[in-house]
Amino acid sequence: MATALAVSPTRMELMKLKKQLNLAQRGHDLLKEKMDALVMEFFEIFRKIQESRTKALEQLSTAYRALTNCFALMGTLETVQAARETRRELQIEISSRYLMGISIPAVEFGEIQRNALTRGYGLHMTSSVLDEAAREFERALGLLVELAETEAVAFAIARELEKTKRRVNALEYILIPRLKGALKFIMMRLDEMERENFTRLKRIKAIIEEHR
Amino acid sequence: MSYKTAVIGDMDTATGMSLAGATHTHVHVKRDETLAKLNEFLTSDEIGLILVTHRVAEELGFEFRQMMRTKRLLPLVLRIPDKTGYVPKVDELQETIKRTVGAEIVVKKEGG
Numbered sequence: 001m002a003t004a005l006a007v008s009p010t011r012m013e014l015m016k017l018k019k020q021l022n023l024a025q026r027g028h029d030l031l032k033e034k035m036d037a038l039v040m041e042f043f044e045i046f047r048k049i050q051e052s053r054t055k056a057l058e059q060l061s062t063a064y065r066a067l068t069n070c071f072a073l074m075g076t077l078e079t080v081q082a083a084r085e086t087r088r089e090l091q092i093e094i095s096s097r098y099l100m101g102i103s104i105p106a107v108e109f110g111e112i113q114r115n116a117l118t119r120g121y122g123l124h125m126t127s128s129v130l131d132e133a134a135r136e137f138e139r140a141l142g143l144l145v146e147l148a149e150t151e152a153v154a155f156a157i158a159r160e161l162e163k164t165k166r167r168v169n170a171l172e173y174i175l176i177p178r179l180k181g182a183l184k185f186i187m188m189r190l191d192e193m194e195r196e197n198f199t200r201l202k203r204i205k206a207i208i209e210e211h212r
Numbered sequence: 213m214s215y216k217t218a219v220i221g222d223m224d225t226a227t228g229m230s231l232a233g234a235t236h237t238h239v240h241v242k243r244d245e246t247l248a249k250l251n252e253f254l255t256s257d258e259i260g261l262i263l264v265t266h267r268v269a270e271e272l273g274f275e276f277r278q279m280m281r282t283k284r285l286l287p288l289v290l291r292i293p294d295k296t297g298y299v300p301k302v303d304e305l306q307e308t309i310k311r312t313v314g315a316e317i318v319v320k321k322e323g324g
Contacts, residue, residue: 042309046305049305057293060293064224064228064295067227067228067231068295071224083226083227083228083230084230086231086233090216090232090234091214091216092214093214094214094260094286094288105286105288107261107288130231133231137228137229138232140228141229141232141233141234144263145261148261148288149288151290151305154308155305155308158308158309
């Protein structure tokens with residue numbers, strides 16, 4: 001695990017290591033704070049997703065029911081044909097904004113709901129159930145677009161969270177222990193050298209005394 | 213920038229969504245074709261949102277997940293249930309949370 005770095009036991013090295021350790025620790029603290037903030041953000045988004053998901057899915061199933069009705073009353077082929085004739089296309093505006101350094105999409109859309117005249121299929125061949133189905137689907141699509149935005153944000157945050165977590169762990173469990181190990185090694189070594197020197201001096205002194 | 217929407221799914225989904233204004237639709241028949249189409253949608257610059265039914269996403273399986281991982285920020289991809297209301301039991305988002313946040317998910321489940 002915390003295998004010490006290969007360092008030479010000098011005072012210079014000691015100072016350098018101390019600086020490095022300081023930096024690593026500061027980075028670690030900052031990243032940890034970032035992680036906490038991300039987690040909070042994530043939970044907020046998660047709650048939002050669950051809300052809008054239930055709403056969107058309900059609307060979608062209503063829409064499917066309306067469509068099935070339409071298939072039954074108007075005929076499958078005619079419905080598909082009408083769908084093919086649908087003219088106005090949905091335009092969604094997507095820009096990206098930044099949330100704590102992560103770029104996330106921001107979605108906006110104009111009027112999704114249209115009236116029967118602007119939808120594009122011929123009115124004399126179609127029935128009102130088709131209008132109903134189209135309206136329900138427009139509503140569902142609107143909710144789905146919103147849901148897609150929040151989900152994309154959630155995934156972006158999750159990805160960032162994973163990255164941050166990995167970094168925090170690398171600092172906490174690898175780099176910092178290693179630096180600490182190296183620091184300890186140098187300190188011990190320096191102390192040892194001091195003691196050696198001390199005994200050497202003592203010894204020399206004793207020899208000199210003897211010779212006198 | 214303004215974008216268009218695309219749908220990949222069964223007949224009903226495609227029909228309904230194109231009624232609502234989705235421009236590009238693809239009805240899933242063969243796996244290879246759908247994959248090619250999905251790739252085309254993903255690389256297209258004018259498409260901002262792709263709706264894929266859960267069933268199709270599941271059938272594409274590994275390749276789909278691979279594409280999701282490697283895609284750019286846009287287009288967004290959303291999986292939706294099809295006519296039968298089919299939603300897989302394993303929620304991808306839940307999985308992600310479990311992986312990233314760890315144990316805290318349980319707290320959230322009870323709270324939210």
